[in-house]
Amino acid sequence: MFELLGIPPQALFGQILLGLINGSFYAILSLGLAVIFGLLNIANFAHGALYMMGAFVAWMGLNYLGLNYWVSLLLAPFVVGAVGVVLEQVFLRRIAQMDHLYGLLLTFGLALIIQGLFRNQYGSSGLPYAIPAELRGGYNLGFMFLPTYRAWVIVASLVVCLGTWFLIEKTRLGAYLRAATENPILTQALGINVPLLVTLTYGFGVALAAFAGVLAAPIYSVNPNMGADLLIVVFAVVVIGGMGSIMGAIVTGYALGLIEGLTKVFYPEASSTVIFIVMVLVLLVKPAGLFGRAH
Known part of the structure; x- marks a missing residue:
């Protein structure tokens, strides 16, 4: 059927694979944004910079300390999550009761500072990060060639996203988080440490971004601008799924990645804008998004 349309099957399935890979990063990053916005009501513009920081932690761990990919995949989220905890304690907590615009401006300024520091130290050119030996090569499926690392990215992203959804929606800790979101004063009165929940939630949200950064390091070059290039698209994904919606971030991330990939096949000129066209529609x-709730 696709050959009748003048589209080789290899090209079609290749773009679907690329869409799934992009969707994996959209899903993890928008999930972190949704978690942070759901509890803190902050549009975290530093998210892209912290995603970039996760990739750089993996690169520095390999080149300075000799840490392999698997250690970095576990270590980078903790390191960047700790940075997020410090940012929340030192900066965001001071503006918690102010208008949301202050949080947006503050995190945007933090993003510029973080990117500037890394750009000053490492420049703007990309730094290579090798695919781990265990994930090199690929599989010939007949209709397409599936690189092993790309398949790993899709599976790892899906596991992390569904695990986060289960944690927030189906566990007691998730119930505390939702209660703190709905009525923080009553939740505090019941003996739950709401400020600690807020701090840990922000740290967890940016840890998800760092995890995505490590996954992205072998695919894309590690450079200070990698988060800024992706952040606008991720915000569009969050808006489409519904600000603060966990399942909305996951489903919309993968769906828009696929839509973007298919658009490159059938109408390449619109591939860079199709996500924003969907957002407008x-x-x-x-207005609350596909999975969002109207206030």
């Missing part, structure tokens, strides 16, 4: 029909 969704907001016209449902």
